[in-house]
């Protein structure tokens with residue numbers, strides 16, 4: 001079959017090659033002790049390119065063209081495990097300026113070993129190439145790609161790109177994870193969003209191991225909603241802010257994706273869970289400024305806030321408080337503005353309301369605090385012991401010299 005798009009295949013370290021047949025002849029990579037019965041039998045093709053069991057392949061998938069008549073192609077890395085299993089996608093930068101996910105996908109591409117993988121992982125670090133090049137959320141003509149899935153073959157520019165991604169990648173998967181950050185000028189607590197009424201989405205979201213899971217069916221045309229509707233249950237990971245890498249956040253995202261892959265039987269399970277608690281939040285709201293001025297915020301993402309607490313103030317240019325901002329409800333702060341100025345209507349904090357789960361969260365946070373204090377005390381005691389031993393050794397050394 002003729003290759004449909006303009007594709008460039010590149011080898012990926014020792015794992016990939018220009019031809020799987022050639023690779024088998026020149027560089028056999030099948031590990032020892034493998035049971036041939038367990039080797040993946042299914043046909044894995046992205047845009048006409050076949051990926052063999054145990055192979056990692058980097059593919060440039062053409063999705064559009066630029067004003068210079070050149071191809072706009074998406075980098076797709078396919079890691080196909082030796083053994084049969086589900087096919088999963090992990091996408092980042094559907095919004096071109098949300099780059100934290102790129103670092104998460106990078107870690108996956110280099111750390112997921114096909115010898116240890118059951119199934120296939122399709123990793124796309126940058127979905128929205130024009131937006132990424134401009135460091136913008138949008139495609140040309142100010143279109144938000146995440147409102148145009150599953151797309152149309154003969155539609156507008158965004159619909160065509162969405163259609164190709166959906167046809168070549170999403171529709172071939174069993175489940176997926178879409179990585180995002182907060183919009184420009186905002187910072188998000190790492191959390192998962194998904195339609196928790198869908199049993200499989202629920203399993204994926206719980207496995208990601210964030211403290212907060214926001215239940216929401218998703219916006220029409222968004223990748224996660226349309227993929228789920230098309231039979232590919234998908235969750236969304238939100239963390240950090242636009243235009244920045246954070247090792248803490250990409251570490252949490254990477255561990256979350258690995259934990260989901262393990263839950264789905266694609267990798268060996270590691271029982272280590274890090275979140276001090278996990279709650280599903282059904283209601284959240286943006287608390288907005290009523291006055292213009294300079295914002296002095298007292299809270300950060302992850303803080304537990306009670307109804308009536310002062311969460312910040314709006315000051316005038318003389319430094320006087322114009323108004324104190326009070327929390328209208330009890331909940332966890334999942335997002336904050338990073339902009340220091342307000343006008344009436346500016347979103348200041350995104351609050352996930354806690355009702356029935358409040359006591360559970362309080363107990364969990366107290367336990368975590370106690371554990372952290374115990375850990376600190378232990379470290380302090382170890383440090384004291386070390387310095388005492390050091391002193392003792394010095395005294396003995398001196399005594400030895402004076403003899």
Ligand SMILES: [Zn+2]
Pocket residue numbers: 095098180181
């Ligand atoms: Zn986004």
